[in-house]
Amino acid sequence: MSNDRTESILNSAFLKEYVPTIGIECHVQLKTVSKLFSGADNNAKEAPPNTLINHIDLGLPGALPVLNEQAVILAIKAAKALNSRASNFSKFDRKHYFYPDLPMGYQISQFDEPIILGGYVNIYDPINQRAKRINITRAHLEADAGKNIHPDKKNYSLVDLNRAGTPLLEIVSEPDMHSAEEARLYAEKLYLLMRYADVTEGNLYYGNMRFDVNVSVSKTNELGTRAEIKNLNSFRSVERAVNYEIIRQVKLLEDGERVVQETRGFNDQEGTTYSLRSKENADDYRYMPDPDIPPIILDDSYIDKYEDETNHLPDYYIDKLRDLGIDEVSSYILLDYELEEGAGILEYVLSLPKNSVKPIVNWIINIESPIILKLANITNNKINRVHSLYEDLLSISQEGLINSNSIKELIKKLFEMDKPPKDLRLYIKELGLIQNSDTKELESIVKKVVEDNPKAFNDLKNGEQKVIGFLIGQVMKISNGSANPSIVKELIEKLI
Amino acid sequence: MSQTLTRDEVLKIAKLAKLEIADDEIDVYINELSEIIEYVKQLDKVDTEGLSPTNQVTGLNNVFREDKVLYYGYTPEELLKTLNNVQDSYVKVKRVIE
Numbered sequence: 234m235s236n237d238r239t240e241s242i243l244n245s246a247f248l249k250e251y252v253p254t255i256g257i258e259c260h261v262q263l264k265t266v267s268k269l270f271s272g273a274d275n276n277a278k279e280a281p282p283n284t285l286i287n288h289i290d291l292g293l294p295g296a297l298p299v300l301n302e303q304a305v306i307l308a309i310k311a312a313k314a315l316n317s318r319a320s321n322f323s324k325f326d327r328k329h330y331f332y333p334d335l336p337m338g339y340q341i342s343q344f345d346e347p348i349i350l351g352g353y354v355n356i357y358d359p360i361n362q363r364a365k366r367i368n369i370t371r372a373h374l375e376a377d378a379g380k381n382i383h384p385d386k387k388n389y390s391l392v393d394l395n396r397a398g399t400p401l402l403e404i405v406s407e408p409d410m411h412s413a414e415e416a417r418l419y420a421e422k423l424y425l426l427m428r429y430a431d432v433t434e435g436n437l438y439y440g441n442m443r444f445d446v447n448v449s450v451s452k453t454n455e456l457g458t459r460a461e462i463k464n465l466n467s468f469r470s471v472e473r474a475v476n477y478e479i480i481r482q483v484k485l486l487e488d489g490e491r492v493v494q495e496t497r498g499f500n501d502q503e504g505t506t507y508s509l510r511s512k513e514n515a516d517d518y519r520y521m522p523d524p525d526i527p528p529i530i531l532d533d534s535y536i537d538k539y540e541d542e543t544n545h546l547p548d549y550y551i552d553k554l555r556d557l558g559i560d561e562v563s564s565y566i567l568l569d570y571e572l573e574e575g576a577g578i579l580e581y582v583l584s585l586p587k588n589s590v591k592p593i594v595n596w597i598i599n600i601e602s603p604i605i606l607k608l609a610n611i612t613n614n615k616i617n618r619v620h621s622l623y624e625d626l627l628s629i630s631q632e633g634l635i636n637s638n639s640i641k642e643l644i645k646k647l648f649e650m651d652k653p654p655k656d657l658r659l660y661i662k663e664l665g666l667i668q669n670s671d672t673k674e675l676e677s678i679v680k681k682v683v684e685d686n687p688k689a690f691n692d693l694k695n696g697e698q699k700v701i702g703f704l705i706g707q708v709m710k711i712s713n714g715s716a717n718p719s720i721v722k723e724l725i726e727k728l729i
Numbered sequence: 730m731s732q733t734l735t736r737d738e739v740l741k742i743a744k745l746a747k748l749e750i751a752d753d754e755i756d757v758y759i760n761e762l763s764e765i766i767e768y769v770k771q772l773d774k775v776d777t778e779g780l781s782p783t784n785q786v787t788g789l790n791n792v793f794r795e796d797k798v799l800y801y802g803y804t805p806e807e808l809l810k811t812l813n814n815v816q817d818s819y820v821k822v823k824r825v826i827e
Contacts, residue, residue, distance in 0.1 A: 265796050272799025282818045284805050291808065303796035324784055331747045333822040382819070383826055390826070391819035517745060527789035 251450040251486075253479045254457075255416045256408035257471075258445040259423055260401045261433050262377065263307045269376045269400035270298030270341060270526070277395035278439050285395040292337030298525050300325075304400040305529060307432040308348045308374055309539040311402055314430035314546050315369050317352030319536050324528040325374075328518045333392045334379035342403075344520040347373035348529065354406075354426065355548060356418040357561045364561070367419050368407040377401050402432070408447065408456070413475035420444055420471045425547045425565075428572055437466055444471050448478040450486070457482070458492040462499050462506050474499045478506055550579050557583075557590045566598050585624075593623050596640075622647065625657045634658070638714050639666040670717040672724070675708070678716070679724045682707045694729055701725060733763040733770075 265275050271289035274280075289296045309319040326344035352369035379397035383390045404423065410416045424442060428435045435441050443466050449459035460482070462474045482492050497506040547568050554564045571579050578597065585593060626643070629635055635643065643666055647653065654660035661667055669675060682704055683690045693700040701722065708721045734742075739758050743750050750758060814821040 267794075267796055267798050272794070272797065272801070274798045283809055283820065284818075286805050286808060287799075287801050288808065299792060299794040301796050302793035305793070329745075333820070333825055381825060383824065388824050389816075389821050390824050391816060391821055393819055519745070522784040524785055524787075527785060527787060527792045530790045 248480070248483050250452050251479075251483050252452075253411055253413075253448060253450045253475070254408045254459075255410040255412075255475055256447040257406045257410070257416060257419060258447075259404045259406075259420070260377070260443045260445075261311070261404065261423075261427050262441045263304055263400040263402060263432055264434050265301055265303045265307070265400055267301060268398035269301050269304050269374065271398050273398060275399055277399060278436075280395050282391075282393035283395065286397070290336070290394055290398045298341065300526055300529070301400065304374055305348070305531070306539050307400075308372070308402055309531070309536055310430045310543045311372065311404075311427065311432045312349045312352065313540045313543050314426040314432075315349065315352035315354065315372065315404065317349050317369060317372075318540075319348055319531055320346070320350055321531055321533070321536075322346060322528060323348040323373075325523045325526040326520045327523045328375075328520055330518060332378070332381075333390060334381050334394070334397065336379075336394065336397065340375060340378065341523055341526065342375035343373035346528075347371045349373070349402075349404075354419060354422050356415065356422050357565065358414065358418060359562045359565075360414075365409075365415070367409045367415075370405045370407050372402055372404040375401050375403060408449075413472045413479065416446060416475045417468050417472035420468050422547070424468070425568055425572075429546050429568075430543055437468075440466055442466070446471060446475055446478075448475055448482070449492070450479055450482045457486075458494050460492060460495055460497050460506075462497045463509065465499055470499055470501055473504045474506055477504055481506065545579075550583075553583055554594075557587060559590065559594055563594055563598055567594065570597070589624060589627055592627055596623070596627075622653060622657060629658065629661065633670065633717070634668060635661060635666055636668045636714075636717060638709070639668065642666060642714065665713065665715060667715065668717045669712055669715045670720055672720060675712070675716055675720055676724055678708050678711050679704075679721060679728070682711065683725070683728060690728075693725075732759055733766045734759055 263269075267273060268275050268290065271287050273287050273290055274285045277285055289298050305319075312319045323343060323346045325341050327339040328342045328344070329339040331338060349369075349372035351371070354367045354369060355364060356367060357364050377396050377399040379392055379394035381390050381392055406419065410419055424435060424437075427433045427442065433441050443464055445461055445463045446465065447459045447461050449457035451457040460478060462478060465471050465474055478497070485492055493508075496509045498509050499506050550568060551561060551564045554567070555561070559567075567579060567582065571577075582590060582594060582597075626640065630637070630640055639661075643661065643664070646664065686704065686707065689700050689703055693704065704725055705718055705721050708716050708725075709718065736755060736759060739750075739755055739762060742762070743758075809815050809818065809820075812820060
């Protein structure tokens with residue numbers, strides 16, 4: 234189904250009678266050095282197959298798994314990010330099923346006493362400008378499985394167990410989302426939370442965060458039968474899969490058929506979901522307490538210690554920035570930007586005098602970030618140095634000394650330098666970036682541009698307002714970008 | 730003797746255990762598995778009112794390992810050599826999807 238078609242169905246009348254309900258399970262790979270229960274290296278990203286394995290990961294007889302304390306510590310931090318708190322008591326259970334990527338025949342997971350119970354995540358919908366709370370049911374620690382590959386036209390599958398035993402935190406939400414967009418916003422926020430809590434590398438390409446979405450639709454207050462779409466590894470595919478699934482289920486119901494409770498896969502190329510298998514009942518996993526792993530008992534001082542170590546979380550910054558008059562959309566851009574650039578930009582903004590926060594945030598969002606993204610290889614050191622010049626830059630621009638084009642030029646130059654200039658004003662003069670507000674000088678350039686472009690000027694006289702931008706652009710060009718654009722505009726308008 | 734289990738339940742248990750059983754074996758297992766369940770059912774007679782379930786008997790808790798890579802005395806290559814079916818360092822198994 235093409236996106237256009239999806240869109241048209243989404244907007245159709247009969248779809249609006251149905252309320253979709255969505256719950257999400259997210260598997261977060263924790264950034265430990267070694268695996269959850271074995272001393273194998275946990276960095277499976279690019280390692281050749283089966284080079285990060287040992288007898289515990291292979292489930293050989295007599296192997297004794299021993300819990301990695303760091304995974305527990307990261308779960309405590311994740312709990313804080315989820316507005317929850319690690320349980321004082323939790324334990325591990327065996328979840329049985331047969332698949333070649335699970336050599337033990339069971340996954341070590343947590344069933345009825347997980348390390349995190351309850352919690353919530355705040356999301357913000359920028360289109361409707363609405364905040365919403367998504368409740369968290371639970372989150373538990375478990376060991377990841379290996380990877381199967383299925384070579385074309387062969388009668389065998391191949392298994393790489395490097396990933397088997399990687400620590401996962403599975404975060405289960407309540408079915409609190411009611412649109413594909415909310416599902417994406419939740420996934421995005423979860424990503425920010427886990428990155429800021431510093432519990433995962435958060436590389437979606439390598440599957441560091443994988444989403445399973447449960448979708449149902451209903452016309453009444455009673456929930457419909459749900460389908461689970463497994464293993465989505467981008468925010469976009471979460472949104473697309475939910476949208477596709479809503480439409481598929483509504484169509485089934487409208488055609489008088491019923492939705493089957495099942496597990497489905499997502500085809501990223503086509504944006505469609507397909508049936509994998511009918512859902513087994515929870516009982517079929519034959520959960521039992523794992524006698525190899527003694528329970529985890531955390532006293533409050535231990536939990537407090539690692540909660541205190543947790544970095545500031547996104548909502549901390551959003552609240553502080555709101556107090557300074559920054560809207561949530563801008564705050565989220567800054568939060569993303571901080572992660573991409575590792576720039577210390579948030580602490581910098583919060584340290585500014587109150588009245589310069591807004592203009593500087595506007596700069597960062599409108600002027601600086603696109604430039605920075607282009608200059609991929611700049612160091613944090615350089616970014617911080619340029620930030621320290623912001624207040625000077627701001628007063629220079631407020632004095633009308635330099636126009637916005639030249640500011641971009643200047644920031645770019647500042648990034649390229651090894652040492653910041655001693656006197657910024659002097660440096661701007663040397664570069665010839667001082668804004669030219671000399672009316673006489675500009676008048677002669679405007680005259681020349683008008684003479685050189687008779688047709689454009691004629692069109693302008695005949696009321697084609699947009700031509701003025703072209704003429705201003707020509708003046709800017711001749712003045713090497715130094716002309717004060719508002720004066721140029723006035724001069725051209727005088728000639729009409 | 731009483732037959733606690735139904736035919737369908739035995740087939741389901743076989744499926745979960747990934748075991749194939751022949752048609753003429755089903756009755757045998759209905760009897761044998763039912764017997765086992767009857768035997769274990771004796772535990773139902775014990776009064777467990779007010780007791781919490783026993784999850785483990787060692788009395789241990791918080792058996793933690795420091796987060797570092799350990800060498801267990803052999804290399805991954807040596808470990809792979811102990812497996813029956815390895816191809817290009819992958820473990821080779823019967824195809825699991827169509």
